[in-house]
Amino acid sequence: MVALTVYGGAGMVGGNQVLVEDGEDRLFLDFGTPYATRNLYYEEYLKPRPGTGLLDLLTLGLLPPLEGLYRRDLEPFQGLWERFKERPGYRRLEGVTGVVVSHAHLDHCGYVSFLRPDVRVYASLITSVIAKALQDTSPTDFEKELAYFGSRTAKEGGYLGIEGPRSQRPFTFLLTQNDSVAPPGEPVAPHAEALAFWDAVPLGPRTRVQRVAPDVLPQYGSIPGFRLRHFPVDHSILGATAFAVETSAGWIVYTGDIRRHGSQQGLVREFLEAAQALHPVALVCEGTRTKPAERRVTEEEVLEHCLQAVRGEEGLVIADFGPRNIERLVTFYQVAEASGRALVVTTKDAYLLDAMRHAWHQMPSLSEMDGLLIYDELRARDSTWEKTVREKYRRLFVGSKEIKASPGDYLLCFSFWDIDNLVDIEPQGGLYIYSASEVYDEEQGYDIDRLRHWLDRFGLRSLGLPRRRGDGGWEISPGEEGFHASGHAPAEDLLEVVKEIRPRLLVPVHTQNPGFYVENLSKEPIQVREPRWGVGLSLP
Numbered sequence: 322m323v324a325l326t327v328y329g330g331a332g333m334v335g336g337n338q339v340l341v342e343d344g345e346d347r348l349f350l351d352f353g354t355p356y357a358t359r360n361l362y363y364e365e366y367l368k369p370r371p372g373t374g375l376l377d378l379l380t381l382g383l384l385p386p387l388e389g390l391y392r393r394d395l396e397p398f399q400g401l402w403e404r405f406k407e408r409p410g411y412r413r414l415e416g417v418t419g420v421v422v423s424h425a426h427l428d429h430c431g432y433v434s435f436l437r438p439d440v441r442v443y444a445s446l447i448t449s450v451i452a453k454a455l456q457d458t459s460p461t462d463f464e465k466e467l468a469y470f471g472s473r474t475a476k477e478g479g480y481l482g483i484e485g486p487r488s489q490r491p492f493t494f495l496l497t498q499n500d501s502v503a504p505p506g507e508p509v510a511p512h513a514e515a516l517a518f519w520d521a522v523p524l525g526p527r528t529r530v531q532r533v534a535p536d537v538l539p540q541y542g543s544i545p546g547f548r549l550r551h552f553p554v555d556h557s558i559l560g561a562t563a564f565a566v567e568t569s570a571g572w573i574v575y576t577g578d579i580r581r582h583g584s585q586q587g588l589v590r591e592f593l594e595a596a597q598a599l600h601p602v603a604l605v606c607e608g609t610r611t612k613p614a615e616r617r618v619t620e621e622e623v624l625e626h627c628l629q630a631v632r633g634e635e636g637l638v639i640a641d642f643g644p645r646n647i648e649r650l651v652t653f654y655q656v657a658e659a660s661g662r663a664l665v666v667t668t669k670d671a672y673l674l675d676a677m678r679h680a681w682h683q684m685p686s687l688s689e690m691d692g693l694l695i696y697d698e699l700r701a702r703d704s705t706w707e708k709t710v711r712e713k714y715r716r717l718f719v720g721s722k723e724i725k726a727s728p729g730d731y732l733l734c735f736s737f738w739d740i741d742n743l744v745d746i747e748p749q750g751g752l753y754i755y756s757a758s759e760v761y762d763e764e765q766g767y768d769i770d771r772l773r774h775w776l777d778r779f780g781l782r783s784l785g786l787p788r789r790r791g792d793g794g795w796e797i798s799p800g801e802e803g804f805h806a807s808g809h810a811p812a813e814d815l816l817e818v819v820k821e822i823r824p825r826l827l828v829p830v831h832t833q834n835p836g837f838y839v840e841n842l843s844k845e846p847i848q849v850r851e852p853r854w855g856v857g858l859s860l861p
């Protein structure tokens with residue numbers, strides 16, 4: 322019997338955790354952090370306690386109660402599972418051998434951190450490298466231990482603490498012929514630099530690391546129990562991948578997050594054609610944007626608007642966007658070049674860009690990018706990963722004094738989390754371009770409020786920054802649209818994606834509004850099955 326069970330991602334945006342079962346063979350499609358649920362209980366300073374391992378996460382329903390799926394070292398006491406046996410969705414789940422990860426946004430991969438150490442992660446090389454770079458540059462956080470983790474043991478009082486070496490997770494890098502450095506006809510192989518980066522865990526010389534050599538898988542390959550195909554697609558992060566998994570009921574296709582209006586449209590077209598040719602029994606498709614009448618903003622439009630705005634500004638310009646969004650970085654690089662400014666990124670972004678270069682040949686080295694500089698943040702001491710950036714790119718560093726002396730020469734890539742550096746730069750006016758995702762929840766709303774206070778304090782005007790509406794919702798002020806292009810397909814494109822792939826069954830995930838597909842596909846020979854959390858859909 323073949324069954325699909327959606328946990329995270331059922332009726333909510335993000336946190337995708339989709340179980341595929343074919344007899345005894347089991348696989349997850351993504352295993353993300355379910356932020357919608359997490360935000361009900363937690364915020365910045367109230368987090369799941371690492372010392373209690375799985376307990377908090379299972380109690381609050383952030384992890385589905387699947388005994389046998391998670392790291393044993395995170396069970397804080399014997400008999401932990403007795404507490405959850407009566408829970409809806411509880412079952413013993415053995416035999417999950419892998420998780421395919423669609424991209425490196427945490428709502429798709431964050432909770433891989435909790436899976437048993439022998440569950441293999443299948444992800445594109447770029448996704449793997451980004452996930453590791455994010456972990457390398459963050460303080461130790463048990464919710465973000467993707468590439469490597471520290472085993473925990475019970476200390477006095479039952480509190481779990483890290484002991485012994487860190488262990489790498491088993492990864493299989495999914496490679497297309499394009500990412501491979503092997504000559505055509507030879508088995509695909511990643512660049513040696515990518516492997517060296519994977520092996521370098523920047524935790525200082527005293528931390529031992531148990532290495533697990535990564536595998537590689539070509540575009541037409543097999544994993545235990547399934548044939549697996551992977552297709553590079555377009556989203557607001559490099560390395561985004563869609564999948565097709567062959568089961569005894571037929572192919573199951575999974576879009577991950579996807580759009581057709583970005584610069585990688587060709588990839589998406591190839592994916593749609595290949596997926597259609599498989600005549601899939603089921604399509605697991607995202608549905609983030611289902612409201613009609615949303616404006617379609619393209620990356621070219623973003624470039625045009627930003628360039629115009631920056632040309633009209635004599636003071637400092639700050640651009641706020643996700644650095645993993647390489648397309649947007651390239652846009653601002655062009656804006657900086659065309660307006661005679663240097664583009665300044667944070668050390669963290671420089672580390673990430675440098676890491677991505679090992680996996681993505683098209684990307685030049687930072688020192689080859691004319692006019693690219695790295696912001697020299699005021700800090701007591703560099704951590705290991707920061708030292709590597711400084712040693713490699715010492716001459717690219719620029720400090721607050723230089724920027725303060727001639728703010729009109731720079732375009733700074735900062736986000737809200739870097740905004741405290743304004744105290745050192747002391748801008749007198751200037752422009753802040755908000756080029757990031759729309760406001761999804763109240764938490765983000767408070768950050769926008771704080772950001773606005775910072776901008777007011779230093780006299781920076783903003784463009785594209787969402788405002789509170791009278792009804793409590795958020796909107797971009799009229800006339801300030803077009804500074805951000807979404808990573809997700811708008812409603813009409815989503816329907817086109819589904820119609821082109823033409824599956825027998827459609828299972829909408831990553832959406833608050835699965836009914837959108839029911840309403841709009843009633844005339845198509847496609848059956849829409851709205852998933853309910855933890856309830857298996859059996860495939861004919």
Ligand SMILES: [Zn+2]
Nearest residue numbers: 424426556578
């Ligand atoms: Zn995403």
